[in-house]
Amino acid sequence: MKLKSIILSLALLCFTGVFAKDYNASIFGIKSNGTTLNTTSIQKAIDLIHEEGGGHLNFYVGRYLTGTIELKSDVHIILHEGAILVGSTNIYDYNIETPNTALVYAKNADNISITGLGVIDGQGRDVAYSLLDQVHKGIINDQLKYDRPANRRPKGIYFRECRNVEISGITIKNTAEWVQVYDQCENLKIDKITVDSKAFWNNDGLDIVDCKDVLLTNSFIDSSDDAICFKSHDATKMCENVEVRNCVARSSASGIKFGTVTRGGYKNFKIINNKVYDTYRSAIAIQTPDGGVIENILIDSLNVYNTGNAIFLRIGERWAKNGVGSMNNITIQNVYAEIPATKPDAGYPYEGPIEDLPRNISPASIVGLPGHDITNVTLRNIEIVYPGGSNKTYAYRGIKPADLDGIPEMPDRYPEYSQWKELPAWGFYVRHAKNLTFENVTLTAKEKEYRPAIVFDDVKGATLKDMEYNFPGSGKKLFKYKSTEIIQK
Structure with a gap:
């Protein structure tokens, strides 16, 4: 910068x-x-x-x-x-x-x-x-x-x-x-x-x-x-050299959001020591559905309370004429997040809609597209507390090959963490990513979950170090699916 x-x-x-x-x-x-x-x-x-x-x-x-x-x-x-x-x-x-x-x-x-x-x-x-x-x-x-x-x-x-x-x-x-x-x-x-x-x-x-x-x-x-929102409307321009410090955000959409319109892209961001609360969608949403480039993003020291989702990273292809964008070198560290079982913005004058049901509480997500991986993402010192208690008779997504292959890519869909309805993990769902690092990540579910904590699908190189999973019962911690390479330390 x-x-x-x-x-x-x-x-x-x-x-x-x-x-x-x-x-x-x-x-x-x-x-x-x-x-x-x-x-x-x-x-x-x-x-x-x-x-x-x-x-x-x-x-x-x-x-x-x-x-x-x-x-x-x-x-x-x-x-x-x-x-x-x-x-x-x-x-x-x-x-x-x-x-x-x-x-x-x-x-x-x-x-x-x-x-x-x-x-x-x-x-x-x-x-x-x-x-x-x-x-x-x-x-x-x-x-x-x-x-x-x-x-x-x-x-x-x-x-x-x-x-x-x-x-x-x-x-x-x-x-x-x-x-x-x-x-x-x-x-x-x-x-x-x-x-x-x-x-x-x-x-x-x-x-x-x-x-x-x-x-x-x-x-x-x-x-x-959206509370704090970065956009890129011009394919020849970028949002670049941006620093956000010591801010508090509340929204009936997302707290800190890159997009939705992302034609040129975003480069060299530092988002440090911020808080998001009572927010309907994601605390952090980084997305490029319109051909833009996203690179060199640092998010450090973020506290999240009563918010629908903690982290959402997404590559899409909403406007085909712009091609597919890219996302590279994203570091998210020192995050504490609490996800509620109930609607987090209930009672505000303009609430987010009740939509994308039936589904249980969605996990944090990192989702690229086939042939367009999200690359070089580091998640360090992350703690996310979920309510747990998902009910598979209400909404179900298994981890058999047919179940996971049945999750649609939705490249042209408006990007939201809930767009797939039920996902197969309660903590993190990662698909089409490369060179991913999880270090000192703690995932807690307060009640029993039928889903594993993490599901990896088409993840080319993931390093997991000092992971902690807290949930009642004896459910699965980690499930990896096709084209996935994981090193656990």
Whole structure:
């Protein structure tokens, strides 16, 4: 990772911030009463500060109602404690004809920031209902999915191709779609933010798309869709040189996720000392279904509580024209995870669906495709506690050749750890992998299991050292199937 580049760029951002001129929002006629629509006056302030060479636009205590505003180079918004930037509930106050409508938008801007102890409140549920009303009346044409608008819902923040970006201290809440998206940005710093966005469907907490040199630290993200999500939308770009430290995530989808869209890929990631809890799907999901390359990923010191799945690694082939991607050099270490018997996000405003049944609790999975192995994966100092108690009269998958061969490859399926329904292991299921290392891995099932702890199928070179299996009864610990070579130490 080019840490020197990040440090120099952030130092430059801080330097320009120290000597930039301060402007109070009120001098531009921006009202803090929560009812006056301030879009034009806020935009005038941003434009003037940009034209004058940059500076700080300060918002103090109050509610500042606005539609879409565009942040421009060298302009730094400071939301002081008690200041709330409030999204209009009228869908026509947003840039809905652009590909990525948002409350705060920026494109090709350098040296920009949103900082302070204030709040961005998107009022997303009301905004989405405003849009839905216009769709039902035939004024806006939108492809509804489950009677929910698929397009034109504004994000909280959308920055595209921006450089030297800082987001720190603020709370972002209640957006109508993805909370914040940073798309092909460079030198991005996000620190000490809070995301609370469970107001509507498809509310990713944080999406980092094809960005370079990213530092995400000390943040809390609670969202109804994926919490911390890395995407790659452009086959000529990658998400690379990314570090995530000291964050807490909760989601009614996945906690920390690579994908789903993975066209270019991801390279050089460090995800260290984080926590995932009350999360419906996977704590860590690393997947390439769209031809992207994934390499050099380190996940270290992860604590997982009340989450549907601990680890999911997957190669797929969803879009055949992009070919098959690859996954290489993945290290996951120092992980403690507790998987519940019940739905982990029950009671949250937007829960994950009850789907892919019947199945018992799914294992952690590493699943490539025939001829496209997941390679060089190390799992070190891992402890996963499962509820156990699988019932083979409810769902059954045996370990006879016909049973294992009957597990479909599903290359074009949207990748989820539960997509195969019942799997033949309760701890780990590994298929189409090469050069795999399990070191000091402890798997515990609290109640009896009819399935073995681990099943390997087409694993070309696996080294197992200091393994521990804890479960009642005398069930199988390890089962290896065809084309599998295992060294146990």
